[in-house]
Structures are given as structure tokens and as C-alpha cells.
Amino acid sequence: MMETIALVGNPNCGKTTLFNSLTGANQKTGNYPGITVTRVSGTFRTPHGNRYELLDLPGCYSLDPKSPDEKITRDVLFGSQEGEAQPSAVVCVVDASNLERHLYLALQVVDLGLPVVVALNKVDLAESQGVRINVEMLAEELGLPVVPCQANTGKGVIDLKHAIRHPFPHPAQAASHGLSREAMVSDEALSQARTARVQEICAHATRRLELGGMTISDKIDQVVLHPLAGWGIFIGLMLGIFYTIFSVSAYPMGWVETGIDAVKGLVDGWMSEGDVKDLVINGVIDGVGSVVIFLPQILMLLFFIGLMETTGYMTRAAMLMDGLMGRVGLSGRAFLPLMSSYACAIPGIMATRSMDSAKQRLLTILIAPWMSCTARLPVYSLLIGMLMAGQGAWMQALVLAGVYALGTVTALFAAWLLAPKVKGEEEASHFLMELPVYSRPDWSYIGRHLLERAWAFIRNAGTVILGLCILLWALQTYPKPEEGSPAAENPSLALEQSYMGRVGHAIEPVVKPLGYDWRTGTALIASFAAREVFNANLAISYSVEEVDDEEAFLERLRGQLDQATWPDGRKIYTPVTTLSLLVFFVYALQCLPTTVVVRRESGSWKWALAQLGGMSLVAWLAAFTVYQLGSLLV
């Protein structure tokens, strides 16, 4: 069996970056604490020809765990994690610019009697802050091999591999003090002794040059964290991001559109008329195309989130938000998981593992899906494009910002309502988060991350969405009208008599008060499987109403929706209906995987189902209110 080596260190010291560079993996990193929340493993080979399994663990300040993710780290080191042998050796990653704080954990690991190699990371940062470390002296004082490195550029990684060498030396100072492991990590006297020892070591091995004045990070923070200017920058940034999503993304979307139209043209010429051609053009190309076309917008949003994460801006935004969050009973720690939920609720919910209060954790999990995720973006874009037809990108960006704000504000309000209902110890809501030093965006990481996400999106479109499109097309095409019946001549009538038509008519009473016809209703039901399917379903079921074929793909779809009418000739997609749909998508929890993850993270179906039911109900009521009030007013 392969021997295991564990990466251990304080949050944000660069463990995952080192892990990625040792194993060639592409695990999530970012310039803020609490990113890795579970164990991840990979393998690497040393120059001595040995192959090891490498474990990346959640960051922790000590082995006396406060939150679920820290507990994982302790259990792995103790060898008490189920199905996992105790690691043969530990690479303790310490941040050279913050040695005093980071060495404590290393000494704790040494006390466990495990062989330790110290990776002295972020030496570039220490250098620039005037911290000079005498590596030989540090190694001598610690009695451990110390390897200086810079994980984000790969410097020193080879040396580290050289240092991981058999037989692993047992640490010189390991001593059990006659205590159990649990007692040893939490023993007060030992803890003080360690702290004193760390100070002694740092006094011998480091020197701090007085650079004088404020660091660049401090100067930036004076503006970015300013009570007024800070908020201005935050809001400006968000608006800028939404604007870019509508304006710049138009170009790549145009290319995708041209591609879709070209494929359609080819297929049209190739295939002879019949069911198969209908399936390929109206089911597959229209359906999958109506989802894929929004890939550029999704990637742009993820790109901006990546920028904020890797530069360190995200923690500043969390600081700004802290006061606001405290007022509704949420801890500032909830901000980062909530922010992550804008990309996707699932990693957001996982990220709550770094929160130490169980009550706060549950509250955050319950409201996280109201942060609009990227799967909603295609639906928002389609609907906002119809609502704001002919208006500039700025207006569209404003409406999109409003849609995101609506979800966020409602989530905070819900937290305030729920806080007294969720049981658990009340924690003082002070926010102790280290502000990491600003750093340049990690372009290569962002690039790889985006590629990975794009590939996952395309894979999903080519499998799940494709399958659903074929199913939806079949439900809308069969049973076929009999030869000579009126429906045979009239595609709309044929659609009404299809299986889908029957289901649609059955549910129409539920969606009609919201302003939707049965076709929109079935699209809504189908989107509980995956939100993006909403677009696909509309594209498939409205494609029976041909409009001018010269227009580009997206315009055509919007045109078809715009021309759809009720039997009495009134338009279905009025601005009020469109708004009601937008609101429905902000609130509805249409994502089965989220429900499954909530069940796992909250430990009970009760909360997961209550969340699903509650959010669906709120979505219905809100859409109902918008439609009914809107119809009265307009």
C-alpha cells in the first residue's frame, strides 16, 4: 500500500496551491481562509523514486477543533478518521510572513510524534514585508527539515520532494508528556509552553527590517474598507460586472449563435423531412442551443468571482458586509459561503463547514440557494432581454443587479425571521477574520478553473440537458394526430393534444394565476430537474410557431415567445408575465442536487424538505403577487 503524507497548516497558508503543484491537480484555491473544507487526495513521486499519496486538508489554527472542517484535519492526524490510516509523515506548511502564528500548529503536530517536514511557504511575501528568516537556524531550532518555497510559482517544490525521504526521521522533540493525544492538544500548560517556544524560535531565527510606513495592502484597505468609499467601490464593482456580462459577452455569444445557426443550416440541407429531422432541429439543436448560448455569460461571471477570490478582495467585501449581516443575526463568517453560492449553491453550502457555530451554519445553508446561481443566468438573460427589448446594456445590467439584490435581500430577511427558530447556542457575532495581503490575480489558476467549468457545462449540456430535450421533444410530438384530423394541419393543436399538452393542461390551474399558459407551466415543471431546461423547453414547444427565419437564434426565440397568444388573442408574454417569471426563478429551489447536499450537510431530511417546500411556496406567492398587482396597475 502507498504511504500517505498529509499537508497541514493554518488557513490560507498555501496548502492547496502546494498540493496542486505537487500532484498536478487543480483543486480550488483562493486568497482567503476556509476554502478547503474536506480531505482531498492525490499522488506524487519523489526524485528518490517513491510514490506517495498526498492529502490536502482543511486549514486549522490548532488541533483543538472548533468547526467541522477542522475536526477532519485532527481526525486524520490522529488516525481516527474512518477508513483512513494515520499518515506516515506530515508536511507542515507555514506562512513565512506570519511565522509566529503558524509555527504553533507545527509544534503541536511534532508533539503527536509524527515525522514532520516544514514547508516555509510565501517566502516572497515575507521578503517584501521585510521579514528575513535564517532557514538553517530555524531548522536547527525546530529539529526538523525546513524547505523554503513559493507554492504559487512552483519554486522550492523540487527541494521539498527531496526532503520527503525514507526513512522518515522521528522528530527530535516528540514527547508524550504522559498525556493522551486529546489532552495533549488541549492542555493549557502545554499550550503556553508551545507559545513561549515559538516566540523563542522566532527571536533566534528571524529578523524584521523596519520598512517604515504603511504597506501597499494597508493603503489599499484605507480606501476599500472606508465606510463610505468602500461601499461605493463595492456597488460600483457589482454594477460593472453585470454591465460587462451584458455588453462584452454579446460578442462571444454572437459566435456561438452563428455556430448554432450554421449547424442548423447544414442539418436542414442534409436530412430529409420526417420525425428524425424534426427531433434533431427542434429538439436537439434548439433545446441544447438555447442553453449553450449562455456559456459566455456564465464564464464571465465566474471569471470575476475568481478575480475577487484570488486577489483577496473577497475578504474585504465580507468585512464591509459584517455589520449588515450581524443585524439580521448572521455571523460575518456566513458571507464567504453565501458569496460562493452565486456561482453554485452546492460549493457554497459545503463551504459552511468552516463555520464554527452549528446554528449559524444551518441558517446559512437554509438561505444559500437564494443567492442567484449561474444556472439561473440563462433564464434571467432570456427574460430580461424580452423585458428590456431595445434598451441598452446599462439598463439590462441594472435590472439584473436588481434581480440579484432581490434574492440577497430576501435571504437576509429570511435569516432574520428564522434565527429565533433555529436552535443552537448563541454566539457572539464578532468577526475575527485575518485579512490576507492583496496579491496579483492568479491567472493560470483562473484560466484552468474556467476551462474546467466550461467543460463541465458542455458535458452537462451534452448529456443531461440533451437527454431531457429528447424526452421533452417526444412528449410534445406524440401521440401523433390522425391523418385528416384538424390537428394534423395545425401544429399548435397537435401540440395541445400531445402528452405534454395533456400534462400542461392538467397543471394550468396552478400556473394560470401567475400569468403563465400551459406551455410555460410545463417548462417550469421540467426546470425542477435543472433550471436551464426552462429555456430548452420554451425553445422546443414554441418552435411550432415559426417566425422570420432570418433572425439570429436568440432573437428568434424571443420573437416566438413575444408572438405567443392566449386563445382569445391576448399576448402571453407581457412585461408583467415576464416579471412574474423572473421573480419565480429568483425564489424557487429548482435543483435536486442542492436538496440532496442540504440533507447531507444538515444531517436531516426535515430541513432539506422544509427548505424545498418553503422556497417553492414563496416563489409561487411572490410570482402571484407580482402578476396580480401588475395586471391591476398596467
Ligand SMILES: Nc1nc2c(ncn2[C@@H]2O[C@H](COP(=O)(O)OP(=O)(O)OP(=O)(O)O)[C@@H](O)[C@H]2O)c(=O)[nH]1
Ligand atoms: N505570494 C504568495 N502567495 C501564495 C504562495 N502560495 C500560495 N499563495 C496564495 O495564497 C492564497 C491561499 O492559497 P491556498 O492554497 O488556497 O491556501 P490553503 O492553505 O489551501 O487555504 P485553506 O484551504 O483555506 O486552508 C492563494 O491566493 C495563493 O495563490 C506563495 O508562495 N507566495
Ligand SMILES: [Mg+2]
Ligand atoms: Mg486549501
